[in-house]
Amino acid sequence: AALKTYRFDVQVKNVSRLCHSKPIVTVNGMFPGPTVYAREGDTLLVNVTNHAQYNMSIHWHGLKQYRNGWADGPAYITQCPIKTGHSYIYNITITGQRGTLWWHAHISWLRATVYGAIVILPKQGTGFPFPQPYKEANIVLGEWWNNDVEEVVKQGNKLGLPPNMSDAHTINGKPGPLFPCSEKHTYALEVEQGKTYLLRIINAALNDELFFAIAGHNLTVVEIDAVYTKQFTSQAILIAPGQTTNVLVQANQAPGRYFMAARPFMDAPVSVDNKTATGILQYKGIPNNAQPVLPQLPALNNTAFALSFNSKLRSLNTAQFPASVPLKVDRHLFYTIGLGINRCTTCLNGTQLTASLNNITFVMPQIGLLQAHYFNTKGVFTTDFPDRPLTPFNYTGVPLTANLGTKLGTRLSKLAFNSTVELVLQDTNLLTVESHPFHLHGYNFFVVGTGVGNFDPKKDPEKYNLVDPPERNTIGVPTGGWVAIRFRADNPGVWFMHCHLELHTSWGLKTAFVVENGKDSDHSILPPPTDLPPC
Ligand code: C2O
Numbered sequence: 192a193a194l195k196t197y198r199f200d201v202q203v204k205n206v207s208r209l210c211h212s213k214p215i216v217t218v219n220g221m222f223p224g225p226t227v228y229a230r231e232g233d234t235l236l237v238n239v240t241n242h243a244q245y246n247m248s249i250h251w252h253g254l255k256q257y258r259n260g261w262a263d264g265p266a267y268i269t270q271c272p273i274k275t276g277h278s279y280i281y282n283i284t285i286t287g288q289r290g291t292l293w294w295h296a297h298i299s300w301l302r303a304t305v306y307g308a309i310v311i312l313p314k315q316g317t318g319f320p321f322p323q324p325y326k327e328a329n330i331v332l333g334e335w336w337n338n339d340v341e342e343v344v345k346q347g348n349k350l351g352l353p354p355n356m357s358d359a360h361t362i363n364g365k366p367g368p369l370f371p372c373s374e375k376h377t378y379a380l381e382v383e384q385g386k387t388y389l390l391r392i393i394n395a396a397l398n399d400e401l402f403f404a405i406a407g408h409n410l411t412v413v414e415i416d417a418v419y420t421k422q423f424t425s426q427a428i429l430i431a432p433g434q435t436t437n438v439l440v441q442a443n444q445a446p447g448r449y450f451m452a453a454r455p456f457m458d459a460p461v462s463v464d465n466k467t468a469t470g471i472l473q474y475k476g477i478p479n480n481a482q483p484v485l486p487q488l489p490a491l492n493n494t495a496f497a498l499s500f501n502s503k504l505r506s507l508n509t510a511q512f513p514a515s516v517p518l519k520v521d522r523h524l525f526y527t528i529g530l531g532i533n534r535c536t537t538c539l540n541g542t543q544l545t546a547s548l549n550n551i552t553f554v555m556p557q558i559g560l561l562q563a564h565y566f567n568t569k570g571v572f573t574t575d576f577p578d579r580p581l582t583p584f585n586y587t588g589v590p591l592t593a594n595l596g597t598k599l600g601t602r603l604s605k606l607a608f609n610s611t612v613e614l615v616l617q618d619t620n621l622l623t624v625e626s627h628p629f630h631l632h633g634y635n636f637f638v639v640g641t642g643v644g645n646f647d648p649k650k651d652p653e654k655y656n657l658v659d660p661p662e663r664n665t666i667g668v669p670t671g672g673w674v675a676i677r678f679r680a681d682n683p684g685v686w687f688m689h690c691h692l693e694l695h696t697s698w699g700l701k702t703a704f705v706v707e708n709g710k711d712s713d714h715s716i717l718p719p720p721t722d723l724p725p726c
Contacts, residue, residue: 192232197225199239201247201273201305209359210372211337215304216243216296222364223331223395224294224307231289231314237281239273245341246272248724250297251283251309252433253417253664255633258717259284260561260684263632266298268687268703269561271726279724289313290417291391291435293331300693303340303357306333306395311417320507321413321422324439325386330378332403332430332453332468333395335359335366344697349539356398360453360468367452367469378470380451382442389413390438394430397693399455400628400667402427402496405472406449406486410438412504416663418635419507427489429456429500431628433665433691446474448483457491457625464491497626498669501641504661516637516657517611517677524604524614525579525646528627528668528690528700533597545698546690547597549580552699554601558726561685564705565716576604576702603702606680608709613639615646616666617673627695629674630665633686633706636678637662643672651675665691683708683716 199218206215206222218224229235241247250264262281263269273279289311296305308329313319334357336343359366365376382388390410394401404410404427411424414437422439430436454467471483489496506514526548533552535543545552556563556571563571606612614636616629639655655675668674689701708715 192234193230194234194236195229197227197235197237199237199249200242201239202242208335208366208373208376209337209370213337213339216245216301218305218307222304223333224305226308226310226329227294228310228312229285230312231285231287233285235281235283235285237283238278239281240278241273241275244275245301246274246298247296247301248272248298249281249294251281251292251294252630253292253435254283254285254309255288255635255682256283257286257682258684258715260633260686260716261719261723264297265632265687267555267557267559268685270559271724272298273724277724279722280720282720285311288417290414291393291437292417293393293395293435295395300340300344300397300697302395302693303334303336303397306331308391308393310391320419320509320512321439322387324389325383327389327391328380329363330390330392331363331395332393332401333361333364334397334399335361349537357466360396360399360401360466362451362453362468362470365470369467369469379473380470381473381475383475384442384446386442388440388442390440392428392430392436392438394432394434396432398432399457400429400431400626401453402429402456402488403451403453404428404486404488405440405451406484407444408440408449408472410440413437413439415504415661416635416665418662419512420661421505421507421659423503425500425503426487427496429497431665431667431691433628433630434663442474446477448473448477448481450483450485452486452488454488455491456489456493456497494670501667506659506662508659514637514659514662516639516660517679518657519611520613520677521610522606522612523578524612525617526614527580527617527619529597529619530625530695530698531597545597546695546700548700548702549577550597551576551602552597552599553701554599554699556601560603560703562719564685565719572601572603574603574605574705576602578604603685603705605705605707608680608683608707608714610680611677612680613675613677615673615675616668617646618668618671626670627668627700628665628691629668629688630691631686631688633682633684634678635662635664636676638666638674639677640675641669641673643669646673646675680704680706682706683714
């Protein structure tokens with residue numbers, strides 16, 4: 192195991208896309224930011240210095256940070272922000288994880304431009320559970336706004352309405368030639384005929400689940416969220432914000448130029464898509480002016496494709512990579528996901544769109560929850576988050592105004608150390624129809640079941656996959672449907688859980704778990720680092 196140091200200088204830089212130039216927040220002046228490379232077992236010291244006029248914090252999405260939430264990053268959950276002119280060293284030990292993850296700003300909407308890949312290679316001498324690819328490449332999908340994103344958010348909060356959505360999707364920060372002035376902002380991957388490539392695909396978009404495909408080439412899925420899967424081949428993949436998917440691609444077509452493309456999956460009714468990002472798979476020796484072929488992507492609202500794609504994901508579950516699914520459950524949780532309307536004193540028309548779990552809209556605290564927990568500071572949060580909705584209702588029925596007003600609170604759920612948890616997330620379909628990618632910090636979980644309509648606590652568990660369910664850190668809760676996840680609460684700390692659509696997170700679609708310490712100091716939260724940013 193090695194000790195690796197990285198310097199992250201957060202700085203504003205002018206970047207031009209879609210014929211506009213504007214200042215954006217970057218790490219080291221790069222967009223997307225630098226890739227962090229490591230091996231399983233390594234320790235990373237990332238020294239983040241904030242030179243920008245915004246508060247900053249960086250989250251290492253999918254890294255478990257065992258007993259060490261201090262390095263997790265979500266602002267006001269595990270740390271206070273790194274203020275302008277200040278630094279913080281994230282001290283991260285990578286245990287038992289290898290694969291593709293990513294890092295991003297975890298404060299306001301700054302992750303719009305502050306993000307990058309994390310590539311964790313297997314331990315020296317250990318290969319992949321598939322033939323070694325010839326080469327590999329990162330495909331980081333994102334969004335581009337012509338306007339200043341922080342201004343867009345403020346505007347939205349003032350109006351109490353959704354802010355403007357982005358102007359383009361991007362592949363490695365580039366929208367591709369379907370957009371004006373973007374010929375030079377096109378990502379190209381050069382391949383050699385007959386070789387196999389590993390693509391590490393990351394969805395860093397703020398608000399869109401995406402389909403991704405390459406014209407004429409099948410994608411073989413081998414890993415999701417840094418966990419190996421059973422292989423399967425698909426013409427396109429579906430990837431939600433927060434998720435990562437590794438695929439193998441064989442350059443086995445007639446040498447030429449082929450478009451790769453990413454565009455949203457929205458089962459909310461939408462008619463147009465003018466935001467498709469394209470890049471190019473370019474066979475070696477083919478002239479740059481050859482006209483590329485566009486891939487067939489599933490239609491914007493192809494829910495059937497989405498459900499079928501997700502149903503093919505399975506853990507590898509071999510002796511070397513076992514799926515340790517909890518078979519016995521100590522604690523059953525049932526959270527309803529709702530989008531609704533609340534009163535708002537600072538909004539222009541007195542109401543605002545809001546989001547909730549079990550009808551509770553999460554209110555961000557003023558100091559970090561992990562500090563409050565560790566130092567036993569009273570009055571910052573409560574641990575009375577309900578295990579199920581207080582009043583049962585017809586989740587997928589006609590919207591009732593009674594369901595729309597939500598309670599506000601910084602209410603967490605307390606989990607006993609090493610207890611096994613089953614959490615069913617039920618989309619309630621009350622106001623808009625949308626699937627929600629839920630992300631849990633500090634853990635991977637097993638997705639033991641999913642379905643459309645209302646979860647049936649009697650019948651649905653009989654159909655659970657307890658053998659080789661996919662293991663991941665972010666899962667799309669289907670529109671008007673449910674997902675059941677299981678995990679063992681063996682990582683003490685305070686761990687955020689939220690919808691990875693930034694819009695919904697900012698409306699309050701979030702909560703956190705307090706996982707208690709184990710019996711001895713080896714199973715307890717580590718002491719905080721001395722440079723932890725003060726509030
Ligand atoms: Cu990638 Cu809390 O997020």
